[in-house]
Amino acid sequence: METLHIGEIKLTWLNGGVTHLDGGAMFGVVPKPLWSKKYPVNENNQIELRTDPILVQANGLNMLIDSGIGNGKMNDKQKRNFGVTEESQLIEDLGKLGIQPNDIDYILMTHLHFDHACGLTKREGEAWVPVFERAEIITTQIEWNEMQNPNIRSKSTYWSENWEAVASLVRPFNGEKEITEGIKMIHTGGHSDGHAIIIIEDGLDRLIHMADIMPTHAHANVLWVLAYDDYPMTSIQAKEKWMKSGLENGSWYSFYHDAHYCAIKWNETGKEITAELKRKR
Secondary structure, eight states: OOEEEETTEEEEEOOOOEEEEEHHHHHTTSOHHHHTTTSOOOTTSEEEEEOOOEEEEETTEEEEEOOOSOSSOOOHHHHHHTTOOBOOOHHHHHHHTTOOGGGOOEEEOSOOOHHHHGGGEEEETTEEEESSTTOEEEEEHHHHHHHHSOOTTGGGTSOGGGTGGGGGGEEEESSEEEEETTEEEEEOOSSSTTOEEEEEEETTEEEEEOGGGSOSGGGOSTTOOOTTOSSHHHHHHHHHHHHHHHHHTTOEEEOSSBSSEEEEEEOTTSSSEEEEEEOOO
């Protein structure tokens, strides 16, 4: 498991499963000859996208950023459509670290699309139950509202089996929320109306988790946004703000989906990598 320290705060990438989605959808209007130079594509025009939660340990707390694709949530057709080649090993990875599901204090949900939220629940008999019974689930109020009442477009990604069993654990917020000293969530919108990013700081060290407004290192260009984004101009505006801020201050950027990098630092131009944490899987 790959690890990174931001001051005294420790991040560990866990195995949440693997999907393969259409490269054109993941890069929107960007021509394939451009994006395919930066991110490998297979014969089906799909790119590999991990769904790896990040364990964040700070101030005596165990926190997860998102929850992976879970196990047993998808039928064969869904696995084929989403290119699932591996389901989650999240609980197994936590066990290797000596951490049980009830040791998780918070789950920081950047948004509640299925590929981020499936790991929140599991089936017991005929019912869905929480995987992390003691954890508070933090997400924006806007995202939580849409999860419960999806529209004609979003109902394909906001699944009832991912929220009904954990509704009592959800703690929505508006604007921004400090989780603990050095860790806060900030609503950005863009990818979804309620999408949020996460800022982790300790001393002079800083990391920005852009979630799905920058799902891979190849999306660093502020104009390279997903066809999946509900509000692409909002994504662009948020990326402009947080790329400018991060590049000027030498921040790390971390990834949930990137199959090649867990985290990267760029120089002030955003064109040269100055530090990196590569995936070993």
